[in-house]
Amino acid sequence: MNETETFLFDLQGYIVIPQVLNADEVTQCNAAIDHHADQINERTGDLSLSSDSATLKGTTGRGDLGGLLGWDHPWCDPFRSMLCHPRLVPYLHAIIGKGYRLDHSGGLISMRKGAEGHIFHGSSGPGFDPNQYYIWRNGRMHNGLTVVAWQLADVNPGDGGLVVIPGTHKGNVSCPTPIRKWEAHQEIVRHITCKAGDVVVFTEAVTHGTIPWTADHDRRSVLFRMSPGNVAYAPGYNPWPETVLRDMTPAQRAVLEPPYHTRLDRPVLKEDGTVEE
Numbered sequence: 719m720n721e722t723e724t725f726l727f728d729l730q731g732y733i734v735i736p737q738v739l740n741a742d743e744v745t746q747c748n749a750a751i752d753h754h755a756d757q758i759n760e761r762t763g764d765l766s767l768s769s770d771s772a773t774l775k776g777t778t779g780r781g782d783l784g785g786l787l788g789w790d791h792p793w794c795d796p797f798r799s800m801l802c803h804p805r806l807v808p809y810l811h812a813i814i815g816k817g818y819r820l821d822h823s824g825g826l827i828s829m830r831k832g833a834e835g836h837i838f839h840g841s842s843g844p845g846f847d848p849n850q851y852y853i854w855r856n857g858r859m860h861n862g863l864t865v866v867a868w869q870l871a872d873v874n875p876g877d878g879g880l881v882v883i884p885g886t887h888k889g890n891v892s893c894p895t896p897i898r899k900w901e902a903h904q905e906i907v908r909h910i911t912c913k914a915g916d917v918v919v920f921t922e923a924v925t926h927g928t929i930p931w932t933a934d935h936d937r938r939s940v941l942f943r944m945s946p947g948n949v950a951y952a953p954g955y956n957p958w959p960e961t962v963l964r965d966m967t968p969a970q971r972a973v974l975e976p977p978y979h980t981r982l983d984r985p986v987l988k989e990d991g992t993v994e995e
């Protein structure tokens with residue numbers, strides 16, 4: 719992570735890393751999702767994410783698909799390799815630290831035309847949240863829960879999808895409800911555009927959410943939420959399903975270690991995505 723990227727993440731709470739996956743790899747991921755498309759759950763009723771916002775509501779719910787890491791081969795393979803991808807590891811070491819671990823099991827967000835948005839959320843201010851935080855100390859950043867979002871479809875201006883309020887990860891005042899509902903001060907909200915194959919990394923501390931999807935093509939974003947090696951937000955590791963652990967490489971398994979101190983013989987990754995000896 720170079721000086722400019724570090725500056726941008728510190729300032730804005732997110733970074734877009736371009737073209738981590740090539741076109742063939744994106745096709746492979748999309749084929750695996752197509753194969754499991756009948757398992758996508760569209761959120762309706764109590765599972766709706768737009769609250770009572772007039773501007774976030776849609777004509778359909780967001781589609782969620784989990785369990786990607788536990789699929790049969792070859793479908794699970796491209797998603798498993800995202801855990802320790804050599805392009806990503808140096809960023810995750812700089813953002814979270816060595817020994818980063820998978821916190822929530824990976825999942826796809828899928829949105830078809832008309833899908834509702836998600837009320838903005840994040841943990842910045844006024845209290846300290848020991849699971850979701852952004853701290854700069856001793857010359858480097860420290861992040862709690864961090865989202866790694868792999869884009870499998872283009873997101874163009876006006877399409878909708880992920881938005882952030884840059885800088886709020888360092889805010890001291892909680893975000894007022896009309897802003898969280900995207901009903902006021904839309905000018906401070908940034909829509910993240912990107913190409914299929916890009917990866918967006920953002921700290922859960924930054925206020926973020928989703929605006930309704932308006933494009934003809936479906937949105938597809940695969941999210942992995944990572945935490946520092948000593949931190950757990952979610953209890954999914956206790957235990958990970960056997961289907962998830964089965965046949966994992968040592969590097970993939972290292973990212974699925976439970977939370978404990980890195981000093982206690984925790985397997986950690988080298989920058990190239992293999993396990994340090």
Ligand SMILES: O=C(O)CCC(=O)C(=O)O
Pocket residue numbers: 827836867879880881926927928939
């Ligand atoms: O639409 C997005 O990418 C944001 C999703 C999100 O923040 C969430 O599911 O908690």
